[in-house]
Amino acid sequence: MESSERLPRESLLWIFAAQFAALLPQFAMLPLWIVGAWGFAVYWRLEVFRGRRDLPGRTVKLLAVVVAVGGLALSYRQWFALEPMVALLAVSFTLKNLELVSLRDAFLSLLLSYFVAATLFVFEQTIPYAVYGVICVLVITAALAAQTGSAGARPRRALGLSLRLLAQAVPLMVVLFIAMPRLGPLWAVPQNSDAASTGISDSMTPGDFSELSQSDEPALRMSFEGPVPPPEQRYWRGLVYSDFDGRRWSQGFGVDHREGGRVHWKESERPLPEVGPRYRYRVIQEATNSQWLFAMVRPDSPTEGVGETADGRLLKRKPVYSRFAYEVRSWPRETLGEPMPLGDFERRRNLQLPADGNPRTRAWAGEFRDSGLDAEEISARILQFYNRSFVYTLKPPALGEDSVDEFLFGSRQGFCEHFAGSYVFAMRAAGVPARVVAGYQGGEWVEQEQYLLVRQYDAHAWAEIWTPARGWQRVDPTAAVSPERIRDGLQSAAEEEFMGDSLLPLHRISVLNRLRLQWDMINYRWYRAVVSFDREQQESTLQRLLGEISPLRLAIFLLLPVAAVLLGVLAWIWWNGRGTRAPLSSRLYRKFCRRLARAGLERHPGEAPRDFACRVGEQRPELAPMAERITAAFEKAAYAGDPAAEKQLRRLLRRWSVVRGRQ
């Protein structure tokens, strides 16, 4: 019945508007030909509407499907990923436009738009995208509402209706958002693995970190429960590099849990010290597309899906494809008691050096070993060496084959990775087990919102050495060269070079910096309250709201707002339907009558105003002039529609009450 109806012009335009809104942010990600094809399909369909062209026949449609599938296959190598799925949706959108005939097609296309709009959130969960998503939903809902009537298809009417309906739905949505149980992933889904993200990678070559220092993207946000560590303690460990091939530092075999490295996933597997943790904090980490998390040394996390590795780092079971929040507790060294002796395998791993290369450093460090110094003395010597004649710079000169030799005895200008790498090399050459640690150091404390903001330029590399007495301990060679870097951050340590590659030195304008910080605070709230609202937060929120989480209370919590909203909407509809309000002049005249009634002069039902005025004049002559004027003004306002008379009526009434009050 309905399917035979042709879609009117407004319907088509609404559908295309909704599609455009849903696709617009994806256009940047989609291959260009899909965008072109969509535009062409829309053009064709509009031409069909104008009667200049026919809808494509079966052959053309089949051809279009074949071409589209071929195009997708060429554009995307990998099928089980997010981008090709979204592209597939966009293509089916496009193809559907070529046979957009009936109301049913229209509905299908619009319902699909909701889904496309939702896929946007899988890529981005920031506030601007969320706002855009809301606009999308508004447009799509308006398009749905516009489908069945010409009066309803007018933009203002459709959008107004859509806005009203969605606004009414919001309270219910909030309740559902808080109370609906989150099940966790039901099956493995493709992730947008191709998305480029800045951050620390699983290996380190000279130059990596200076590149990161050009980015002021946020990396971590942390809020603390209890004490906040002082700046010199803010070392957020992410990766441990034990393997050096002469140029590149990497994790080495057997560390990654996929290669057999041990990870304690369950809390019960981890023996916790008897003393409570020193620091408790919650980290919100930006997407890195990798598994490692960032925490202070000796961490433990109660968050589901987060494990602890043998070298004291946190790992997520699945890569961090989107912003991820986790709880961390860190213990001080003293609580651990006697350090475990370093196993044979671990010792060899942390003394490993390439077979050859960097002969000068080996010889130099060998002297320390041969002179019988212990590990801490050797370390002190090397740090002293740095302190004497090295320069901390964001733009170190390029290094050749024997990079450590060239750095230590040639250029002597470097960034954190040069210092950490050469330090560990020298320590190993001197016979001390050592390793490079990469992560972030420092962060900006946001007083207003009480959180620590760590940006990409806080990326840092430092070292850890092993001594029999104390086990692994942190040594930061950069601190020997540039203590400001550790205390005040990169910006003050390398002020001249900081963000030197950016087009405009915006970071030097303090207003902008403040604005940026404000914006980050809003973002932080958004992430905490909405994006990272997980099962734990859900539980604590419900606990706070309900006192105790029982099925009965949950049901009441869910049903009460449903009932309230439905009743509210019904009341609103009833209120709107009370009949149109009487015009102002009648209301004013009725007021006049009520006053006279109180004075003992009741207007009979059906008595004309003029007759009533005459009767008033007879019974109460002193009221006659006023009654006369009011009646005249009312008649003029009500029957001649004179707005001036209406105003006069109001004025007269106001004055009359005053006069009466004086009497």
Next chain:
Amino acid sequence: MASSIRSLPDRWRHLTRRWLDRRAPAARRVTLNHGKLFVLPTRAGLTFLLVVLLLWLLGTNYENNLVFALAFLLISLFALLPVHTFANLSRLQLQLLETRPAFAGDYAEAQLSVGRGDGRARERLRVFWPQEAGGDGEQGAELDLIERHSADLCVSLPVLRRGRVRAPRLRVESRFPMGLFYCWSLVDLDIEFLVYPQPKSAGSLPIGAVTGDGESEQRIRGGDDFDTLKPYRPGDSLRHVAWKQYAGGRDLYSKSYDSGADARLWLDWDLLAGRDVETRLGNLCHWALQAEREQCAYGLRLPGTTIEPSLGPAHQKRVLTALALFPVQGG
């Protein structure tokens, strides 16, 4: 076995009709309320639910709170919609204004008035006879009551049999605001149509025909051979005016036929002996229409009814009504 299966839908229909009759009895003026209105999701509404489910799966698998929020927003919207759809029809007033007679095999029309009943605007209302009740579903009327408080509309129902035909329940439906729910009511506005027999051609008018036995065909033809000219009186058939003489400058005369005892045109049941009842009625109906068109005064003789010859809409209506209400003969 087979018969019981076949009768099941019938019994169901019968039961629902009885239930409806009790719930919403026939009246010429009906106000829709919660007792008479029903709301269900449309097919698009069910698809909408499917999309929400897919969104929920997307949100669950990606642990994405914004997708969750969208899914919850849409499901909340879905929960609200039936209230709006219901409110769009609730308190709507329907009133039957008049029905017009129709011929069998044609469409019978009923004039209705639809009023808001309160101050709220109503949108996209459809009033029609549902297909299963004999309506073709498309002859319905669609209207908005946004600026006006009430509107008149015309709905038509195909009628097949003559007589007094009681119309089935009208369906009032709306899918406002989003087409995801439809709210409907089956109202009985006590609509009854007078349906005339379907006109069936039976040759030219039986002018001058005399009823008798057999060979009526030949006599029916009447003749052009008139006997005398009478001065024209208003009411005489124009067909019988002596135009030739008039053209020759003389006064207006009517030709007077002298083919039988009664010179007036009688549409007589007995002229059509040998045909079945409905065909006879159809033929008489056709003649009556033709005679009226040609302004030839005609009378009707049916078993048990005689209408004296005359002309004019009132007369035609009397004749056609007599034909329509002629008792159905056995079988």
